[in-house]
Amino acid sequence: MKRFRPNQGPIAGLILWSLLTAGNAAAQTAGGLTADALLAHLDHNETSTSAHVVGTITVEDRLGKKVTGFESWSLGDSKSLVSFTSGEEKGQKILRLKDTLYVAYPEADKPVKIQGAALKDSVAGSDFSYEDMAGDRSLVSRYTAKILGEDSVAGDACAVLELRARKPGLAYPMMKVWVSLADFSTRKGEKYSQNERLLKTEEVLETTKTGGRVVASKIVMTDALKARSKTVFEVTRVELDIKIDAAKFSLEELTW
Numbered sequence: 001m002k003r004f005r006p007n008q009g010p011i012a013g014l015i016l017w018s019l020l021t022a023g024n025a026a027a028q029t030a031g032g033l034t035a036d037a038l039l040a041h042l043d044h045n046e047t048s049t050s051a052h053v054v055g056t057i058t059v060e061d062r063l064g065k066k067v068t069g070f071e072s073w074s075l076g077d078s079k080s081l082v083s084f085t086s087g088e089e090k091g092q093k094i095l096r097l098k099d100t101l102y103v104a105y106p107e108a109d110k111p112v113k114i115q116g117a118a119l120k121d122s123v124a125g126s127d128f129s130y131e132d133m134a135g136d137r138s139l140v141s142r143y144t145a146k147i148l149g150e151d152s153v154a155g156d157a158c159a160v161l162e163l164r165a166r167k168p169g170l171a172y173p174m175m176k177v178w179v180s181l182a183d184f185s186t187r188k189g190e191k192y193s194q195n196e197r198l199l200k201t202e203e204v205l206e207t208t209k210t211g212g213r214v215v216a217s218k219i220v221m222t223d224a225l226k227a228r229s230k231t232v233f234e235v236t237r238v239e240l241d242i243k244i245d246a247a248k249f250s251l252e253e254l255t256w
Contacts, residue, residue, distance in 0.1 A: 028147060030159030031181040035145035038159050041184035042177070043140045045213050050075050050244045054237040059126045061229040068124045077138050079249040089124045093254050094133060101130055104254035111254045119171070127200065127223040127231040131171040142166055143175070153178050153187040172199065183207075185214040198224045211240035 028034060033041070051074045059066045068087035074080040082094040091106035101119065102111040114121075120129045143163035151160050158178040165173045174196060178188035185207055191200040206218035219233040247253070 030147050030150050031157070033159070035147045035161060038147070038161060038179055038184070039140055039143070039145040039163075042161075042179050042186065043138055045184045046186065046215065047077070047138050048074075048211065048213070048240040050240070050242055052237075052239040052242060052244065053235055055233065055235040057124060057126050057128070058232040058234070059124070059229070060232070061125075061226070066125060068126075073244055073248060075244050075246060075249060079246070081249055081253065082133055084124065087124070092124075094123070094130065095249065095251070095254055097249065102251065102254060103130075111251060127221040127226065127229055128233070129171070132200075132221075139163065142170060148176070150181075151178060153180075156187055157181045158187050180214075183214040186216060200224060208235070208238065210238055213240060215240075 030038065051072075053072045055070060057068045057070060059068075066087065068089050069085040070082055071085055072080065072082040078096075078098045080094075080096045084090055084092045093104045095102045095104070095111070101114040103114055104111040114130050119131050122128070123130055123133050143165060146162045146164070148160040148162050151158050158180055161177045161179055163175040163177060172191040173194045174192040176190040176192075177186055179185070180187050185204070186202075187204050189202045190198060191202075193199055200221060200223050202219055202221045204216045204219055206216070207214050208217040209215075215235075215238060217235040217238070221231045221233060223229060
């Protein structure tokens with residue numbers, strides 16, 4: 001049987017090259033931007049030199065509904081402090097210094113260092129872990145990006161990015177993020193394990209504009225490993241790029 005061989009003439013070759021490069025370009029851009037550019041825009045929109053946030057965490061599961069108030073501060077990519085202001089966890093604090101987390105309880109004499117598997121434990125019974133609440137927000141330095149395509153979330157045109165960890169040890173080795181092509185904010189996210197098992201899903205229901213950025217003000221987080229559970233993270237006040245005393249992020253601060 002004679003094997004089919006494509007015409008290798010100059011015109012046929014030019015047509016084939018055009019089709020291949022056109023398909024490749026479509027796969028690597030969304031809204032006219034590359035994956036790296038989209039991730040950089042997303043990072044710029046969702047990170048700041050400092051931040052002060054006030055809000056509530058509402059947990060709904062088979063046991064009922066629980067609301068916990070919180071206030072948080074962050075400085076750069078390596079320092080953050082979360083203080084619970086109401087509910088059963090009132091008085092508890094979570095401090096992050098680079099890659100180390102500490103939790104202080106009102107009844108304890110000294111803070112407890114959180115490490116290893118304990119970083120994945122639930123915070124205040126929610127679907128957020130310690131890593132979710134106090135982890136590094138920057139994505140560019142931790143993940144590589146690939147465009148999977150375009151999608152619509154609540155009528156908002158989005159690019160769907162697949163993020164892969166640059167190094168081992170991250171809480172989520174792989175993530176998928178739906179990035180708004182209008183303002184480069186996150187509209188939806190999925191977090192996966194090393195073997196690509198879905199762990200958590202987050203949906204952004206509301207956003208707010210502040211300091212030239214569009215940030216999520218209401219997020220619903222669900223844990224794929226929990227049955228009938230969801231957590232609503234709602235922001236009532238946010239300030240970005242403000243002056244915060246670095247002394248606030250210290251072990252001494254946890255004992256006050």
